Amino acid sequence: MRTKLVAGNWKMNKTFQEAEDLTAKITEAVEKLNTANVEVILCPPSPYLEMVLDLTDETHVAVGAQNINEHEFGAYTGEISAPMLSSMEVEYCIVGHSERRKFFAESDEVLALKVNSALRSAIAPIFCCGELLPEREAGNHFKVVKSQIEKALYHLEEKAFRNVVIAYEPVWAIGTGVTATPAQAQEMHAFIRQLITSKYGEMVAQDTLILYGGSCNAANAFELFSQADVDGGLIGGASLKAEEFVEIVSSAINCS
Numbered sequence: 265m266r267t268k269l270v271a272g273n274w275k276m277n278k279t280f281q282e283a284e285d286l287t288a289k290i291t292e293a294v295e296k297l298n299t300a301n302v303e304v305i306l307c308p309p310s311p312y313l314e315m316v317l318d319l320t321d322e323t324h325v326a327v328g329a330q331n332i333n334e335h336e337f338g339a340y341t342g343e344i345s346a347p348m349l350s351s352m353e354v355e356y357c358i359v360g361h362s363e364r365r366k367f368f369a370e371s372d373e374v375l376a377l378k379v380n381s382a383l384r385s386a387i388a389p390i391f392c393c394g395e396l397l398p399e400r401e402a403g404n405h406f407k408v409v410k411s412q413i414e415k416a417l418y419h420l421e422e423k424a425f426r427n428v429v430i431a432y433e434p435v436w437a438i439g440t441g442v443t444a445t446p447a448q449a450q451e452m453h454a455f456i457r458q459l460i461t462s463k464y465g466e467m468v469a470q471d472t473l474i475l476y477g478g479s480c481n482a483a484n485a486f487e488l489f490s491q492a493d494v495d496g497g498l499i500g501g502a503s504l505k506a507e508e509f510v511e512i513v514s515s516a517i518n519c520s
């Protein structure tokens with residue numbers, strides 16, 4: 265049985281004090297829940313990682329970064345690498361978020377290198393894929409997602425692939441308040457699981473966590489997470505409010 269996973273992607277939000285407050289509130293509330301079947305991850309801006317790691321130490325809340333550079337060390341001013349994160353005991357890293365693809369021109373080829381770098385440092389990549397609105401309107405959404413997954417992940421050996429989490433995030437749903445319907449999410453998630461089956465076999469596909477992201481909130485999380493192939497969510501806006509994020513975690517618990 266797969267567990268559920270709920271990850272909060274804070275993006276470039278919150279002052280240090282606000283982030284401290286948010287972390288403390290979420291952690292305190294999550295500790296009171298039965299999270300045996302749900303992994304909870306906070307992905308704060310990188311200057312706050314140390315603080316979030318401290319506040320969540322020895323709790324059921326794990327920590328992820330929002331991005332890494334594909335190189336390990338060197339003259340890359342302003343960048344952060346996987347070995348740096350793993351030396352701080354960060355366990356996850358979002359790779360290939362659509363905002364990184366759009367604003368920082370990250371190509372599938374670079375994303376494949378970032379995935380490799382994360383895995384080399386024992387950091388689990390949360391690999392994001394998803395189509396733009398015109399691509400869905402043209403009926404190309406399956407083709408786009410297949411190509412993103414093939415280019416960034418298919419070079420991995422089965423053992424390495426087993427550490428990857430996939431997040432399906434239709435770009436038209438991110439930060440827009442327009443959520444994919446549970447049926448649309450399930451259809452794509454089942455498609456992605458089928459892709460994994462054909463590449464890595466049924467057992468690996470059944471173990472792979474596939475998250476949904478895009479205007480997921482406390483009101484729609486339960487229905488989305490109840491879909492057979494939706495294993496939780498990557499939450500943006502709704503992860504910035506402690507109560508709402510904890511409600512989303514509760515939804516994951518209730519349908520796991």
Ligand code: PGA
Pocket residue numbers: 273433437438439440441477478479480498499500501502
């Ligand atoms: P959203 O963002 O929940 O604000 O739509 C999701 C994401 O970008 O990961």
